[in-house]
Amino acid sequence: MMPYSRYFTSEVGNIFPTPIYTSKLEKKLTASELKFIDKNKKNTYKNDGNLTSKNNYILNEKPFKELKLQLELRVDDYFNKVICSSDDIKPYITQSWLNYTEETQHHHNHAHPNSLVSGVLYLNSDPEFDKIIFIKNVYHGIKPLTKEYNLWNSDSWYVPVKTGDILMFPSSLTHMVESKKGSNTRVSLAFNVFIKGEIGEGKQLNRLIL
Numbered sequence: 001m002m003p004y005s006r007y008f009t010s011e012v013g014n015i016f017p018t019p020i021y022t023s024k025l026e027k028k029l030t031a032s033e034l035k036f037i038d039k040n041k042k043n044t045y046k047n048d049g050n051l052t053s054k055n056n057y058i059l060n061e062k063p064f065k066e067l068k069l070q071l072e073l074r075v076d077d078y079f080n081k082v083i084c085s086s087d088d089i090k091p092y093i094t095q096s097w098l099n100y101t102e103e104t105q106h107h108h109n110h111a112h113p114n115s116l117v118s119g120v121l122y123l124n125s126d127p128e129f130d131k132i133i134f135i136k137n138v139y140h141g142i143k144p145l146t147k148e149y150n151l152w153n154s155d156s157w158y159v160p161v162k163t164g165d166i167l168m169f170p171s172s173l174t175h176m177v178e179s180k181k182g183s184n185t186r187v188s189l190a191f192n193v194f195i196k197g198e199i200g201e202g203k204q205l206n207r208l209i210l
Contacts (some may be wrong), residue, residue: 019082020159021168023074025121036063037123037187041100049106052099059096059191071121075193078117078168089197096191107177109135115171115192122188127162129182135174
């Protein structure tokens with residue numbers, strides 16, 4: 001009887017993946033936008049590890065009118081490509097704020113309650129050092145030691161970021177920023193997204209008007 005061959009083909013697929021949407025700002029920041037960013041750094045509060053603007057509806061301000069339009073296009077694109085809903089809904093940006101992170105500062109582990117999708121636009125970022133780290137919220141009853149990390153066995157995953165990058169992801173996804181390296185001030189504009197309209201169906205008793 002022939003022994004089983006040690007040589008065979010196999011593959012590992014994905015189901016229920018977590019979407020990380022990426023795009024790029026198509027314009028350079030104007031002088032008035034840069035001035036507005038610097039101005040708001042003087043009007044911040046101490047977050048857990050870095051500074052956050054006291055104004056948490058920053059995209060409603062006149063200097064960011066064009067930026068808001070650019071981000072709204074990406075929000076619509078995210079919902080068209082990821083959510084793909086047949087319901088009569090319209091996504092909209094709720095809160096938005098600026099984060100300022102200096103060398104050795106960080107941003108704690110957190111998610112965004114009362115929001116469906118969250119996003120970040122990087123206004124000043126060093127691609128050599130700056131990144132965002134996503135954390136998988138899974139309890140491991142048994143966890144063997146890992147010799148090589150991949151998308152399936154990792155509890156966290158980082159994405160390098162540079163100026164002009166736009167990221168969006170489910171608001172429930174935990175994320176953080178490690179202690180910052182590099183001498184630049186990392187500046188990011190974060191925002192949350194919810195929906196207006198009607199979801200569900202009356203006969204199924206799951207209709208919700210938002």
